[in-house]
Amino acid sequence: MNNEPGTRIGVVGCGYWGSKHVRVLHSVPSVDSVVMIDEMGDRLRALARSYPADLCFPSVAEALPHVDGLVIATPPTSHVDIALQAIDAGKNVLVEKPLATTVSGAHRLIEASKAAGVILMAGHTFEYNPAVWKLRDLVRSRELGQLYYLDSARLNLGLYQRDVNVIFDLAPHDVSIINYVLGEHPLAVQAWASHHAHPAFEDVAYLRLFYADETLSANIHVSWLDPSKVRRVIAVGSKKMAIYDDIAEERIRVLDKGISVPVEAASLTQPPMSYRYGDIVAPFVAPDEPLMVQDQHFAECVRTGATPLTNGKSGLAVVEVLAAAQASLRVGRPVLIEEVAGELTKA
Numbered sequence: 001m002n003n004e005p006g007t008r009i010g011v012v013g014c015g016y017w018g019s020k021h022v023r024v025l026h027s028v029p030s031v032d033s034v035v036m037i038d039e040m041g042d043r044l045r046a047l048a049r050s051y052p053a054d055l056c057f058p059s060v061a062e063a064l065p066h067v068d069g070l071v072i073a074t075p076p077t078s079h080v081d082i083a084l085q086a087i088d089a090g091k092n093v094l095v096e097k098p099l100a101t102t103v104s105g106a107h108r109l110i111e112a113s114k115a116a117g118v119i120l121m122a123g124h125t126f127e128y129n130p131a132v133w134k135l136r137d138l139v140r141s142r143e144l145g146q147l148y149y150l151d152s153a154r155l156n157l158g159l160y161q162r163d164v165n166v167i168f169d170l171a172p173h174d175v176s177i178i179n180y181v182l183g184e185h186p187l188a189v190q191a192w193a194s195h196h197a198h199p200a201f202e203d204v205a206y207l208r209l210f211y212a213d214e215t216l217s218a219n220i221h222v223s224w225l226d227p228s229k230v231r232r233v234i235a236v237g238s239k240k241m242a243i244y245d246d247i248a249e250e251r252i253r254v255l256d257k258g259i260s261v262p263v264e265a266a267s268l269t270q271p272p273m274s275y276r277y278g279d280i281v282a283p284f285v286a287p288d289e290p291l292m293v294q295d296q297h298f299a300e301c302v303r304t305g306a307t308p309l310t311n312g313k314s315g316l317a318v319v320e321v322l323a324a325a326q327a328s329l330r331v332g333r334p335v336l337i338e339e340v341a342g343e344l345t346k347a
């Protein structure tokens with residue numbers, strides 16, 4: 001029997017997403033106690049009915065002495081202040097996406113966690129998703145041939161947020177997936193967005209990511225104002241194409257289709273291209289729940305002191321792309337990542 005004391009993890013923000021963290025953390029063997037924190041008493045009372053043995057607190061300050069690590073699942077604009085409070089108390093933190101809503105905020109978290117010697121992890125859940133691992137393998141092994149582009153769509157009716165637009169709410173997922181699959185970060189971002197039903201926050205947005213390799217691009221469409229729920233990434237290569245649909249039964253499909261031989265340009269009597277239609281294969285994808293894999297990894301990092309796979313740096317890389325997209329909306333042109341990275345010196 002293992003008598004080692006287990007890890008104590010707090011969850012601040014027990015709303016829609018935080019309550020899912022509370023559920024999965026109860027199944028992580030190395031987690032000894034889950035501490036629930038929310039300033040809304042009714043949220044805590046509702047959860048306490050399912051987990052009567054857990055400690056509950058209305059504030060982070062009261063909970064900190066009882067935790068080794070804190071999951072921060074409050075609205076995005078509160079992430080930095082709450083994470084700094086926990087880091088200053090010597091606690092490890094897992095911050096939900098986006099890590100911060102400004103580049104300078106993300107830098108402050110990285111520096112503070114380094115100074116305090118604690119773990120800073122970004123809640124990039126999709127990087128713990130076996131379907132995304134499979135997509136990455138397909139791209140990195142060049143099974144698709146030379147990758148032409150990635151196209152990501154995350155659409156639904158809602159859920160509108162109170163403190164950020166659709167870019168900061170939904171696109172962190174797409175950007176983290178794209179960064180992870182490609183293993184590189186974009187050089188620049190161009191964005192178009194518009195607000196329709198919301199008076200201030202953009203509810204529909206399109207982002208284009210540019211890379212050092214000019215033959216490669218990635219596109220992101222995010223929307224809170226769409227009739228259908230879509231969670232899809234398409235990878236188009238010179239040999240094959242792949243579709244990752246997170247809400248389909250077969251989450252990854254590899255399509256052996258594409259352009260076979262370009263017809264000679266001079267031949268005006270022939271179609272300009274010929275097409276190849278081959279098999280469609282749905283490879284096995286492990287059914288593991290990504291949030292469970294992610295929270296298990298956080299608990300393990302807290303226990304061992306290991307650096308998380310999605311550390312502060314990967315959180316910052318996503319925030320930089322979001323900030324560049326936001327700046328692109330203002331200036332109406334592509335914005336280099338290095339232009340927003342310079343925001344640090346102005347902060």
Ligand SMILES: NC(=O)c1ccc[n+]([C@@H]2O[C@H](COP(=O)([O-])OP(=O)(O)OC[C@H]3O[C@@H](n4cnc5c(N)ncnc54)[C@H](O)[C@@H]3O)[C@@H](O)[C@H]2O)c1
Nearest residue numbers: 013014015016017018038039040073074075076096097125
């Ligand atoms: N990784 C994912 O797939 C995923 C999915 C959904 C949401 N999220 C993220 O989770 C976070 C929360 O989103 P949500 O939809 O659950 O929001 P929500 O509004 O449903 O819940 C937020 C909760 O935080 C509480 N809260 C706010 N400030 C607090 C404070 N200072 N102290 C204590 N409690 C406080 C509120 O009372 C509320 O209960 C966001 O950062 C969001 O981006 C991530």
